[in-house]
Amino acid sequence: MMKNIISMLSLFVIVFSVKADDNWLVKFxxxxxxxxxxxxxxxxxxxxxxxxxxxxxxxxxxxxxxxRTLNAVANFEGIPTLYCIPDEQxxxxxxxxxxxxxxxxxxxxxxxxxxxxxxxxxxHLRTLKDNFPCKK
Numbered sequence: 851m852m853k854n855i856i857s858m859l860s861l862f863v864i865v866f867s868v869k870a871d872d873n874w875l876v877k878f879x880x881x882x883x884x885x886x887x888x889x890x891x892x893x894x895x896x897x898x899x900x901x902x903x904x905x906x907x908x909x910x911x912x913x914x915x916x917x918r919t920l921n922a923v924a925n926f927e928g929i930p931t932l933y934c935i936p937d938e939q940x941x942x943x944x945x946x947x948x949x950x951x952x953x954x955x956x957x958x959x960x961x962x963x964x965x966x967x968x969x970x971x972x973x974h975l976r977t978l979k980d981n982f983p984c985k986k
Contacts, residue, residue, distance in 0.1 A: 874902055884909065886954070886973045887966035893947065907943065913971050914946055917978065933978035934985070946974070953977040 874892070878884065884892070884906060891897065892906040921931045935941060941949075950973055954965060965973055 875905070878905075883969040883971065885967050886950070886970055889970045890951070910946070910970065910974075911943060913974050914943070916971075917975060931984055932975055933982040935978070935982045946977075949981050950974065950977045953980055 874888075889906055889910065892899075892902045893910075897903055917932070921933065924931045953973070953976065954962060957965060
């Protein structure tokens with residue numbers, strides 16, 4: 851685990867130092883997040899800028915880990931969790947992205963306009979809450 855964290859941090863340093871003058875990175879650092887629309891555009895396989903894709907994937911991996919941690923702490927403290935993924939279900943990066951895309955596709959055009967401008971963290975949690983509701 852620690853080795854993975856060190857590898858990811860090293861990758862961020864390399865990506866940041868190599869591409870620090872790009873407009874997308876300047877824009878990102880001013881607001882410290884990606885909107886759903888920005889994120890989907892950056893990770894698209896047609897985006898030929900590998901640095902953008904790696905940075906966005908690393909960022910979203912942090913969002914995933916943060917939401918897992920938030921849920922684990924809530925569970926440990928006996929307070930309601932935000933979502934309930936079954937223990938036997940393992941979900942990888944691509945699945946999380948596909949869940950968001952599926953959620954987005956179920957929205958009407960007005961809702962999509964709103965979601966396009968929301969931070970990826972909010973869309974991520976909304977998607978998990980919709981896909982994995984907790985039994986009350």
